[in-house]
Amino acid sequence: MQDAVLAMLAKEPSHGYRLRARLRQALGPLGESMNAGQVYVTLARLEKAGLVAAERSDGLPDRPDRKVYALTPAGQQRVSAWLSEVNWPKANLTEFHLKLAAAAAARLADPVELVDAQRRELLRRLGEAQRAVLAEPDDSTAGLLLEGVALRLQADLRWLDACERVWSKPKNESEDA
Amino acid sequence: MTDFDAVLQSRGLSRYHGQGESLVRAVDEVDLDVPAGQTLAIMGPSGCGKSTLLHLLGGLERPTDGEVWLAGRRIDHLNERGLARMRRRSIGFVFQNFHLVEELSARENVELPALLAGRSSRAARRRAADLLERIGLGDRTRHLPWELSGGQRQRVAIARALANEPLVLLADEPTGNLDTAATIEVLRLFADLRAAGQTLVMVTHDERVASTADRLVSMHDGRFVGDTRLAGGTGRLGDLIGLDG
Numbered sequence: 001m002q003d004a005v006l007a008m009l010a011k012e013p014s015h016g017y018r019l020r021a022r023l024r025q026a027l028g029p030l031g032e033s034m035n036a037g038q039v040y041v042t043l044a045r046l047e048k049a050g051l052v053a054a055e056r057s058d059g060l061p062d063r064p065d066r067k068v069y070a071l072t073p074a075g076q077q078r079v080s081a082w083l084s085e086v087n088w089p090k091a092n093l094t095e096f097h098l099k100l101a102a103a104a105a106a107r108l109a110d111p112v113e114l115v116d117a118q119r120r121e122l123l124r125r126l127g128e129a130q131r132a133v134l135a136e137p138d139d140s141t142a143g144l145l146l147e148g149v150a151l152r153l154q155a156d157l158r159w160l161d162a163c164e165r166v167w168s169k170p171k172n173e174s175e176d177a
Numbered sequence: 178m179t180d181f182d183a184v185l186q187s188r189g190l191s192r193y194h195g196q197g198e199s200l201v202r203a204v205d206e207v208d209l210d211v212p213a214g215q216t217l218a219i220m221g222p223s224g225c226g227k228s229t230l231l232h233l234l235g236g237l238e239r240p241t242d243g244e245v246w247l248a249g250r251r252i253d254h255l256n257e258r259g260l261a262r263m264r265r266r267s268i269g270f271v272f273q274n275f276h277l278v279e280e281l282s283a284r285e286n287v288e289l290p291a292l293l294a295g296r297s298s299r300a301a302r303r304r305a306a307d308l309l310e311r312i313g314l315g316d317r318t319r320h321l322p323w324e325l326s327g328g329q330r331q332r333v334a335i336a337r338a339l340a341n342e343p344l345v346l347l348a349d350e351p352t353g354n355l356d357t358a359a360t361i362e363v364l365r366l367f368a369d370l371r372a373a374g375q376t377l378v379m380v381t382h383d384e385r386v387a388s389t390a391d392r393l394v395s396m397h398d399g400r401f402v403g404d405t406r407l408a409g410g411t412g413r414l415g416d417l418i419g420l421d422g
């Protein structure tokens with residue numbers, strides 16, 4: 001979240017509560033669980049790193065919620081770097097893939113059952129995201145994020161189907177050896 | 178069978194084709210209980226028997242063996258006339274390709290089942306107008322199917338399926354021919370129907386469609402191989418995107 005908070009300060013210095021309101025607006029229903037503390041923790045880290053500077057409003061006590069935060073020159077550089085970066089985080093497939101392989105090799109658990117449990121969990125999450133998509137108006141920006149979440153979960157579910165197909169076949173013993 | 182909580186039930190329901198070497202068990206001893214008001218999704222690979230199962234449940238096809246019960250009444254051994262009557266009055270079908278009558282307007286398509294069930298043309302007309310209003314197409318009643326978008330056509334087909342207030346709506350890949358936006362139109366309509374207590378059984382290939390159901394059944398080679406309850410999430414949508422510092 002650090003980069004997003006920095007980028008939101010690029011337009012103008014802001015109070016923490018304004019930043020939080022803007023983040024929540026962009027995230028829609030996905031931002032509802034974000035608490036006030038998270039933004040201040042992030043701002044404190046950024047301040048410590050010299051990327052933002054906090055200015056206390058005149059005559060008010062020294063509390064984070066009274067401060068106005070602004071980008072430092074270093075913060076500005078970081079925002080430009082973040083915007084031009086082509087970063088597409090990888091889904092964590094490898095860990096699950098290795099879990100299945102290890103479970104099968106050590107006969108610790110049935111890989112098909114692991115796949116099944118994982119599928120139930122992803123379906124529940126997908127249902128949650130999909131119902132939120134249905135509740136958003138068609139032109140909502142937050143709806144766009146939900147759409148992305150739902151499409152990724154769908155891709156993961158299709159991959160789990162492929163995992164099940166492969167792991168439900170009796171394995172050739174020599175493959176383990 | 179006296180379990181009236183289940184509006185639709187099957188026991189040992191089977192439909193075989195061919196014999197000997199070429200025997201195909203399209204549906205193989207399926208036991209199913211669908212409680213009133215439930216939205217049930219059925220998924221499974223192509224050819225695993227999903228359409229056949231819907232046809233058996235809705236009396237479009239006769240089983241080789243087993244029973245189908247609708248609202249506590251056994252329907253699989255009704256005669257042709259009884260079966261046709263039951264389908265008209267108690268079952269609504271929705272198909273992937275809409276199956277609208279191309280020569281008739283949206284309103285006339287929706288009127289048709291009520292007229293066939295012997296209702297007066299005034300009653301049928303009023304019911305069609307109400308339904309089209311409810312599905313958000315009150316301003317498209319005179320349009321012919323080809324003048325409507327895919328999502329709108331499917332919504333008209335759903336309105337037609339609801340014309341006689343069926344006990345159960347059976348939908349075979351209702352979003353199979355629709356793009357994402359049109360799929361969302363149809364899912365919003367299904368969500369409204371669910372809120373109004375409509376029982377719905379749908380076959381789908383789309384995980385996003387299935388995930389909105391109360392329950393998901395997986396089929397393979399004519400049999401049920403999984404039954405998952407879906408309703409009730411974490412209530413913490415934010416967890417889906419990992420909102421941390």
Ligand SMILES: Nc1ncnc2c1ncn2[C@@H]1O[C@H](COP(=O)(O)OP(=O)(O)O)[C@@H](O)[C@H]1O
Nearest residue numbers: 194195201203222223224225226227228229230
């Ligand atoms: N009239 C028929 N004659 C012979 N085989 C059929 C007939 N109808 C369906 N089948 C076979 O029954 C199986 C299930 O078909 P279907 O219910 O259409 O599957 P799905 O809808 O899951 O794709 C398939 O193997 C199909 O080829």
Ligand SMILES: [Mg+2]
Nearest residue numbers: 227228229349
């Ligand atoms: Mg089919």
